[in-house]
Ligand SMILES: [Ca+2]
């Protein structure tokens with residue numbers, strides 16, 4: 001009897017392993033720009049709506065089809081945009097206000113873009129099928145000072161906390177999060193472009209007065 005029980009347990013373990021779901025894939029909000037002052041979508045024109053952008057990142061171990069994901073702001077009751085494309089593990093994907101306007105236009109929805117308020121707002125990441133229902137996967141509320149000219153709000157890749165990327169539009173106030181001097185990174189995993197790694201601080205550069 002003991003042998004039979006052990007065999008059954010072994011079989012159960014083998015079956016459980018065979019049926020285990022694939023490594024979890026996880027899409028997270030990673031960065032956003034609510035108040036662009038430049039031509040971020042590279043269409044040759046500046047537009048307060050078309051040049052807003054949002055970024056998501058795949059923190060999981062498997063590629064993710066972004067067609068299961070949608071976004072909206074606080075004022076919207078339904079999605080403002082349907083994400084698309086496939087995102088590989090560790091990669092970031094950026095979507096511009098012009099992408100949202102194009103999708104809205106194609107679907108007969110008011111062409112408000114992402115409609116991220118410059119006085120602060122909340123961005124929702126939703127998951128669900130075409131037509132809904134949608135469940136909220138994540139929300140990020142951003143303050144007024146995170147929504148100023150060419151300043152982005154994103155996840156610190158070291159601490160996991162949301163921070164300012166204000167290298168193009170320095171924030172000198174003391175309301176958290178305070179300025180970092182880092183530049184926005186649309187379409188790339190977040191890191192600080194303005195931080196110079198220690199190894200490149202050569203003696204010659206130091207003598208030349210770069211630091
Ligand atoms: Ca805006």
Ligand SMILES: [Ca+2]
Nearest residue numbers: 039041043045
């Ligand atoms: Ca533009």
Ligand SMILES: [Ca+2]
Nearest residue numbers: 185188189190
């Ligand atoms: Ca980024």
